[in-house]
Amino acid sequence: MSFISLGLSGFFQRALDEQGYEAPTAIQAQAIPAVISGRDLLAAAETGSGKTAAYVLPLLEILQSQDAPASNCAAVLVLVPTRELALQVETSIKSYSRYMPRRVTSLAVYGGVSINTQMQALRGGCDLVIATPGRLLDLVEKNAVKLNQVRHLILDEADRMLDLGFAEELQKVLSLLPPQRQNLLFSATFPEEVDALIDKLLFNPVTIEIERKNKLPESLTQRAIEVDTEQRTSLLRYLLSQHSGDQFLVFVASKRAANNVAIKLNKAGFNADTLHGDMSQIDRNGALQSFKAGQTQVLIATDLAARGIDIPLLPFVVNYDLPRSPADYIHRIGRTARAGEAGTAFSFIDHSSDAHFELIVKRNQLTIDREQIPGFERNSTPPPEALQPTKGPQPIKGKRKSKKDKLREAAERSKAYEGRQGSSIWSTAKLKSED
Numbered sequence: 001m002s003f004i005s006l007g008l009s010g011f012f013q014r015a016l017d018e019q020g021y022e023a024p025t026a027i028q029a030q031a032i033p034a035v036i037s038g039r040d041l042l043a044a045a046e047t048g049s050g051k052t053a054a055y056v057l058p059l060l061e062i063l064q065s066q067d068a069p070a071s072n073c074a075a076v077l078v079l080v081p082t083r084e085l086a087l088q089v090e091t092s093i094k095s096y097s098r099y100m101p102r103r104v105t106s107l108a109v110y111g112g113v114s115i116n117t118q119m120q121a122l123r124g125g126c127d128l129v130i131a132t133p134g135r136l137l138d139l140v141e142k143n144a145v146k147l148n149q150v151r152h153l154i155l156d157e158a159d160r161m162l163d164l165g166f167a168e169e170l171q172k173v174l175s176l177l178p179p180q181r182q183n184l185l186f187s188a189t190f191p192e193e194v195d196a197l198i199d200k201l202l203f204n205p206v207t208i209e210i211e212r213k214n215k216l217p218e219s220l221t222q223r224a225i226e227v228d229t230e231q232r233t234s235l236l237r238y239l240l241s242q243h244s245g246d247q248f249l250v251f252v253a254s255k256r257a258a259n260n261v262a263i264k265l266n267k268a269g270f271n272a273d274t275l276h277g278d279m280s281q282i283d284r285n286g287a288l289q290s291f292k293a294g295q296t297q298v299l300i301a302t303d304l305a306a307r308g309i310d311i312p313l314l315p316f317v318v319n320y321d322l323p324r325s326p327a328d329y330i331h332r333i334g335r336t337a338r339a340g341e342a343g344t345a346f347s348f349i350d351h352s353s354d355a356h357f358e359l360i361v362k363r364n365q366l367t368i369d370r371e372q373i374p375g376f377e378r379n380s381t382p383p384p385e386a387l388q389p390t391k392g393p394q395p396i397k398g399k400r401k402s403k404k405d406k407l408r409e410a411a412e413r414s415k416a417y418e419g420r421q422g423s424s425i426w427s428t429a430k431l432k433s434e435d
């Protein structure tokens, strides 16, 4: 099967050849004809499935025969949860559209950088705007972009967008769009909130790969390594030296941990950089670019980098700290073993994360044998602090509180209150059902 047989014009071939795409992926084979025909689309996008090209290519095909948008208007609106994904989608659009007869304009708009440059770039109108919801609304408020001529709406990583607390902004954006439009929704998971969005947004959609949601690529090996907390950096150094020259994406729980681990690795002679929310947008882009270009061996990241970031040929992911949510585990490890390449995801399990790892495994219906690496064996008795009752996942600083965080807080407040008044059945039951 060729891209052209799916309904794309011949002028895309050269750009696709340059990308090294020989044949459409499964999601592309189904999505491209459906989008060209104008249907709404609902896709369970597996990590590394080629979902970006699955919607960008047919939209470019449609745009080829349409007039350029009016001043400050956009024809296609792609909503994404993070700045990094916005930039990545824009890069894909630019490379796929390189040899189109009609010049197609695209712009990524996201917070954390100057709004003025984005306002100027939108002045003449823009075929495709790729935006994070918050910054998009800021631009609407300043009359820099009008959404009343949007004909195609794409929600990329809808689940992540809702996870990050964008529900309100999303509703606001939807209310600004014209009712007549094509809607494409991509999501890796389908919690209730996403289902509600699907009902509201999509009209008789073509559905793709729904039954394969959360499936991990077969080329991905998961290894759970039991190790003592204070041995984790040594173990990481050992793994790095065992695979010298290979790139590692290492996930940690906090910005401070990212900096600490990077300093230790650099001292030990490894080329390590960080990616987290305390860095300026320019530094974040720089760190990601250097890593993508293979100039950095190790990137130590917080969950900011967990989703949607496409690092070609990344062989190793390490969960130095486990992620807060079981869904984030899948997103993190999905950064490796993309597009059919082999990849390994290591998870470090210290005594205090035993129970949480079991939860991650259970919720994701995984089977992972635990192992110990000679020289880094975990003490058989947990240290006293690991036996302290866990406080439960803490909200990440600087992030909007999730519904669960709010509920948990409410339950805790009510527990404290009821501790004085009587039982706390309601709060416990409510939390259980939400968890």
Ligand code: AMP
Pocket: 019, 020, 021, 022, 023, 024, 025, 028, 047, 048, 049, 050, 051, 052, 053, 308, 310, 312, 338, 339
């Ligand atoms: P995505 O799921 O859109 O993030 O894409 C994952 C990776 O697959 C990216 O590196 C794409 O460049 C690559 N890719 C997308 N489509 C194809 C294809 N048809 N053949 C080979 N690689 C592809």
